[in-house]
Amino acid sequence: MAEYLAINDAIAIPRGELNLSFSRSPGPGGQNVNKVNSKATLRWSYAPSAFLPEEVKARFAKLCAKRINDAGEVVISSSRFREQRRNVDDCLEKLRQLILAATVVPRVRKRPKKSAAANAKRLQAKSERSARKQNRRMPRMDD
Secondary structure (H helix, E strand, O other): OOOEEEOOOOOEEEHHHEEEEEEOOOOOOHHHHHOOOOEEEEEEEOOOOOOOOHHHHHHHHHHOHHHEOOOOEEEEEEOOOOOHHHHHHHHHHHHHHHHHHHHOOOOOOOOOOOOHHHHHHHHHHHHHHHHHHHHHOOOOOOO
16 A cells, blocks of 8 residues: 555645545445445545645635535545445545646636627617617707
8 A cells, every 4th residue: 555645746645644434335245235344434634734735725625615524624435346445445536536626727717808890880789779769859849
């Protein structure tokens, strides 16, 4: 088992920061499902971690808001497989994918500039609409 969970070339989380617990799984396993603790639950307190850059932490918190409990831990569980080891690997892969998604910097949307022809067309339509409304007025009677 590696000492670090490698996220990408720049980020690696030490395994000591990750807490794993096991329980009985509702997933596949037949009669064995009632005897073996194959469900894996991973808890990670991401806020005090020095191995995650601050901007990634902020995006990670926004991305995983529903997975963060009151203690500030990210809770990820897996019961897809019959074997405990595969469920642990699945939890680690889920965490890795979430952190990778948080490392992507969202692009800032630039407002498109309207063309001069579109602006001229808009102003022409405004003046036509204004003239139409001017024609609806009652003529003024000057003495």
